[in-house]
Amino acid sequence: MIYQKIYSSRRYPGTSQLCLDQILRSSTVNNHTLDITGLLLVEGGRFFQIIEGPRDNVELLYAIIGRDLRHGELHPIANRRREERSFPHWSMAFREADTIEHGSNCFELSHDTVMWGPLARCDTLLRGLVEDFLQQAKPDCRGCVEFFGDLAPSETRAH
Structure with a gap:
């Protein structure tokens, strides 16, 4: 069983493209060591991330992320268990990907590259959350999406 944590956060001013x-x-490197995969979307001052793997490792990584000075205002969206990984390979997407030194796991953030790439085989919840992130015109988060139909009753959700 795979554990997923979905959250959004804000990039602090002064966090450069180099960061x-x-x-x-x-x-x-760290995600490979912890057996963590997922998806990180970056646009302007916002991050949207899905991390998945063994529950203890995901929670450890989330705690580390919470102490990272490059961003803050973590907003948990959902925690859930899945039969298999949604993202067998870790990916990162930027609105302006050409400004980043990257390899094959980094791509330009656009509706088509995300929906037909990493999310092509994902469930409705993940696709909906990413759609919401991509459609937000403002740089600040509007809060979480109000549908969690495929969450197990024992899993948590936050607003």
């Missing part, structure tokens, strides 16, 4: 490149590099 984002460092996040990509360190995440690739």
Whole structure:
């Protein structure tokens, strides 16, 4: 059984593109060590992330992320258990991907690349949350989406 944590956060002013490149590099190594995969979307001052793997490892990583000075205002959206990974390979997407030194796991953030790439085989909840993130015109988060139909009753959700 795989555990997923979905959250959004804000990038602190002054966090440069170089910092984002460092996040990509360190995440690739650290996530592999912790058996964590997922998806990180970055646009302007906002992050949207889905991390998945063994529950203890996901919670450990989330605690580390919570102490990271490059961003804050973590807003948990959902925790849930899945039969299998939604993202067998870790991915990161940027609105302006050409400004980042990246490899094959980094791509430009657009509706088509996300929906037909990493999310092509994902469930309705994940696709809906990412759609909401992509459609937000303002740089601030509006809160979480109000549908959680495929969450197990024992799982949590936050607003």
